[in-house]
Amino acid sequence: MDETKVLLAEQEIPTHWYNIAPDLPVAPPPVLHPGTGQPIGPADLAPLFPLELIKQEVSQERFIEIPEPVRDIYRLYRPTPLYRARRLEKALDTPAHVYYKYEGVSPVGSHKANTALAQAYYNKQEGTRRLSTETGAGQWGSALAFAGAMFGLEVTVYMVKVSYQQKPYRRSMMQTYGAEVIASPSERTHAGRTVLEEHPDSPGSLGIAISEAVEDAATHDDTHYSLGSVLNHVLLHQTVIGQEALRQMEKAGEEPDVVIGCVGGGSNFAGLSFPFLRAKLTQGKKTRVVAVEPTACPTLTQGEYTYDFGDTVGLTPLVKMYTLGHTFVPPNIHAGGLRYHGDSPIVSLLVHEKIIEAVAVPQLKVFDAAVQFARSEGIIPAPESAHAIRTAIDEALAAREAGERRVILFNLSGHGHFDMAAYDQYFAGKLEDYEYPRELVQEALAHLPKVGA
Numbered sequence: 001m002d003e004t005k006v007l008l009a010e011q012e013i014p015t016h017w018y019n020i021a022p023d024l025p026v027a028p029p030p031v032l033h034p035g036t037g038q039p040i041g042p043a044d045l046a047p048l049f050p051l052e053l054i055k056q057e058v059s060q061e062r063f064i065e066i067p068e069p070v071r072d073i074y075r076l077y078r079p080t081p082l083y084r085a086r087r088l089e090k091a092l093d094t095p096a097h098v099y100y101k102y103e104g105v106s107p108v109g110s111h112k113a114n115t116a117l118a119q120a121y122y123n124k125q126e127g128t129r130r131l132s133t134e135t136g137a138g139q140w141g142s143a144l145a146f147a148g149a150m151f152g153l154e155v156t157v158y159m160v161k162v163s164y165q166q167k168p169y170r171r172s173m174m175q176t177y178g179a180e181v182i183a184s185p186s187e188r189t190h191a192g193r194t195v196l197e198e199h200p201d202s203p204g205s206l207g208i209a210i211s212e213a214v215e216d217a218a219t220h221d222d223t224h225y226s227l228g229s230v231l232n233h234v235l236l237h238q239t240v241i242g243q244e245a246l247r248q249m250e251k252a253g254e255e256p257d258v259v260i261g262c263v264g265g266g267s268n269f270a271g272l273s274f275p276f277l278r279a280k281l282t283q284g285k286k287t288r289v290v291a292v293e294p295t296a297c298p299t300l301t302q303g304e305y306t307y308d309f310g311d312t313v314g315l316t317p318l319v320k321m322y323t324l325g326h327t328f329v330p331p332n333i334h335a336g337g338l339r340y341h342g343d344s345p346i347v348s349l350l351v352h353e354k355i356i357e358a359v360a361v362p363q364l365k366v367f368d369a370a371v372q373f374a375r376s377e378g379i380i381p382a383p384e385s386a387h388a389i390r391t392a393i394d395e396a397l398a399a400r401e402a403g404e405r406r407v408i409l410f411n412l413s414g415h416g417h418f419d420m421a422a423y424d425q426y427f428a429g430k431l432e433d434y435e436y437p438r439e440l441v442q443e444a445l446a447h448l449p450k451v452g453a
């Protein structure tokens with residue numbers, strides 16, 4: 001790259017994150033203490049998170065400056081590219097214009113690096129020596145391991161045992177960055193030992209791994225806990241995606257009519273869409289924003305908007321969100337990152353207020369879309385991201401039906417290079433669709449905590 005290009009790219013990395021909180025039409029309900037049912041304060045969170053992140057969690061400041069050391073590492077892969085999917089448009093024979101923002105170019109292959117770097121930075125600043133976290137499919141663990149290496153922090157990752165065994169290369173990746181990876185449930189924590197006593201062969205779950213990582217942080221003074229989605233500060237850090245996309249769409253001379261993202265806890269969806277929602281909330285723009293989830297874990301489309309725990313065991317604060325019940329165990333679909341019983345409180349609020357839409361799509365149609373995308377655009381998407389592709393294709397086909405020139409923008413949150421076993425199963429005809437498991441959800445909803453209004 002010549003010098004002008006470097007300078008141009010430099011200007012395109014945002015200097016601030018966008019905080020949607022002051023632009024929300026109603027304030028999000030307070031977060032409640034799991035024991036007392038009273039609103040929590042900063043002191044309750046201090047054993048787990050650095051002060052700066054606790055401040056961001058409740059901030060009403062619209063733009064928050066990105067620290068220069070974080071921006072400096074963003075330079076490794078940001079700005080990420082925005083592409084127009086011309087070959088896909090042609091394959092679909094649609095008058096729609098389809099654009100996608102590609103976060104798979106980060107060193108770890110997904111958007112999760114955007115918040116991992118920020119979280120590692122603030123922890124390092126405040127003297128944390130080690131970070132503990134959980135990982136299911138391995139994407140978040142990889143991102144935090146990478147961030148730990150960049151800022152000189154030790155990282156301990158509790159990895160759901162079945163993934164630890166089935167995804168050895170995600171584990172190798174974390175170890176390459178210097179992280180310690182422990183199969184969960186483990187002998188390392190009280191929570192893990194309790195599970196193992198009862199079920200020595202437990203395959204683990206994200207809920208158990210969260211309990212182990214939180215206990216590790218809570219019982220070590222030099223250790224903090226780190227979460228890769230759901231929390232307000234995580235969504236905030238991801239807005240670099242949408243801020244860049246706003247400018248890139250401007251350069252392309254178009255404005256999206258529809259903005260689409262897949263939703264596990266809501267962070268990549270919020271990251272792309274919140275900067276576009278700002279114009280909708282404050283200037284009356286008509287942009288449609290669509291959150292996409294699996295039919296096997298239909299939190300936003302079939303869940304209840306109520307207070308629930310963030311984890312399975314019931315250790316975390318209570319937040320008001322769409323939930324399938326914290327004891328709900330979703331079917332074992334391949335989009336591991338979308339198997340969460342709850343959702344971000346802000347994304348939930350926006351759905352509840354009908355400012356954004358939510359749809360659920362089944363696994364087989366998601367893989368149809370993933371393969372069609374790979375064969376036209378060349379990039380093999382993560383199964384999670386393929387949910388957004390499915391909906392983008394459906395929108396493009398609807399535009400064809402209506403004979404309408406719709407501009408569609410979606411987030412391609414990561415590549416699928418570590419998910420080829422799922423593609424194998426799809427080609428072997430072994431993938432199944434799971435519909436909304438109504439009885440299981442009803443059963444889990446019966447265990448909702450009895451607090452809040």
Ligand SMILES: *Cc1c(COP(=O)(O)O)cnc(C)c1O
Nearest residue numbers: 229264265266267268337384414
């Ligand atoms: C983790 C992950 C998701 C889901 O998490 P969100 O917080 O909802 O973004 C989606 N896509 C990829 C590639 C992921 O790694």
